[in-house]
Amino acid sequence: MIQQYEITLPAYSRGYHLVTSEIKKHLKTLPKYGIVNVFVKHTSAGITINENADPSVRVDFENIMNNIIPENQPYFTHIFEGADDMPAHIKSSLLGSSVNIPITNHKLNLGTWQGIYFCEFRNYGGKRKIVITVQS
Amino acid sequence: MIQQYEITLPAYSRGYHLVTSEIKKHLKTLPKYGIVNVFVKHTSAGITINENADPSVRVDFENIMNNIIPENQPYFTHIFEGADDMPAHIKSSLLGSSVNIPITNHKLNLGTWQGIYFCEFRNYGGKRKIVITVQS
Amino acid sequence: MIQQYEITLPAYSRGYHLVTSEIKKHLKTLPKYGIVNVFVKHTSAGITINENADPSVRVDFENIMNNIIPENQPYFTHIFEGADDMPAHIKSSLLGSSVNIPITNHKLNLGTWQGIYFCEFRNYGGKRKIVITVQS
Numbered sequence: 001m002i003q004q005y006e007i008t009l010p011a012y013s014r015g016y017h018l019v020t021s022e023i024k025k026h027l028k029t030l031p032k033y034g035i036v037n038v039f040v041k042h043t044s045a046g047i048t049i050n051e052n053a054d055p056s057v058r059v060d061f062e063n064i065m066n067n068i069i070p071e072n073q074p075y076f077t078h079i080f081e082g083a084d085d086m087p088a089h090i091k092s093s094l095l096g097s098s099v100n101i102p103i104t105n106h107k108l109n110l111g112t113w114q115g116i117y118f119c120e121f122r123n124y125g126g127k128r129k130i131v132i133t134v135q136s
Numbered sequence: 137m138i139q140q141y142e143i144t145l146p147a148y149s150r151g152y153h154l155v156t157s158e159i160k161k162h163l164k165t166l167p168k169y170g171i172v173n174v175f176v177k178h179t180s181a182g183i184t185i186n187e188n189a190d191p192s193v194r195v196d197f198e199n200i201m202n203n204i205i206p207e208n209q210p211y212f213t214h215i216f217e218g219a220d221d222m223p224a225h226i227k228s229s230l231l232g233s234s235v236n237i238p239i240t241n242h243k244l245n246l247g248t249w250q251g252i253y254f255c256e257f258r259n260y261g262g263k264r265k266i267v268i269t270v271q272s
Numbered sequence: 273m274i275q276q277y278e279i280t281l282p283a284y285s286r287g288y289h290l291v292t293s294e295i296k297k298h299l300k301t302l303p304k305y306g307i308v309n310v311f312v313k314h315t316s317a318g319i320t321i322n323e324n325a326d327p328s329v330r331v332d333f334e335n336i337m338n339n340i341i342p343e344n345q346p347y348f349t350h351i352f353e354g355a356d357d358m359p360a361h362i363k364s365s366l367l368g369s370s371v372n373i374p375i376t377n378h379k380l381n382l383g384t385w386q387g388i389y390f391c392e393f394r395n396y397g398g399k400r401k402i403v404i405t406v407q408s
Binding site for chain 1: 138140142175176178179204205209211212213214222223225226228229230233236267269271
């Protein structure tokens, strides 16, 4: 049994954004057991699961990921889309284009401190498309 | 068809631990074909698939990941939970909170050298909760 | 409902290779809605989703990933399989051993710019085995 929803996220600023509630509000009644896959249809944005409480974690995410994959390296060849573009592609693959979350008793079975982060890696990424697939 | 098991792993030391057998012993008869998802309900631990033979790989994993995401960087703002906490969050997202493994002929269809690593990123992470979902 | 295909990829050179068409040609009629999982049965290769247009992105992937995980670090202990081996294991876990892609209206629902990259991290990796599982 599959339920599927294709949604458009509003334009987020560059950075890491907690979207658990945004995702949940698009879901109808969930099955008793299953898996939800949340898939980002872009190569310069990503999705991951991380700490849902302290906003400073999301600030540090931006800075640490920029430190691991710095812009403007002299050996970059894919540069015509801007200094933020090629690092955005790498971040997208490192953090991933989809997450899977178990469903238990009709609810997302996230840990107490887990939330879904939408990760915007471009300076001006614009609206982004997401596909949510519920399997049971 | 969904089978699901929520289990608690014992407290592992900081590092990378081969848990393929531990995961398998919680599984009942697997379907002929399907997918197993193993999901970690924490934001400072992770799960990945890697080399199941030489323990030196897991030693190097710890050192290489610490080198990529060093502790105590001056720009960190999320520091009140300890020097190992913010790097643990980043590692959790880089390696991921779940793995998917195909089931073929009632068995996990891992490659010859593949095993499941539970990744404990905290110095004292304690017991950790895992959700195993079998889809067929 | 599960369809599953185990295929062997030809030996690719070290680097990032667009294999969307290669994967698609092994798929029979897809269900209306579902998820495709593409799983690599190796610990020194990986699979990810990224930009399908400009080959310079894949060149930069190789160089950036080599910069993040350099070979021949003095603290490596797993060195008997060659200088490219231990970095290959790390890259495999950072990029991941499988991707999930939603199926919508009998097609892979990738974004306009998304393609499937097979990532060969060894200098001479040889043929590689892939398991494709279609869930609906």
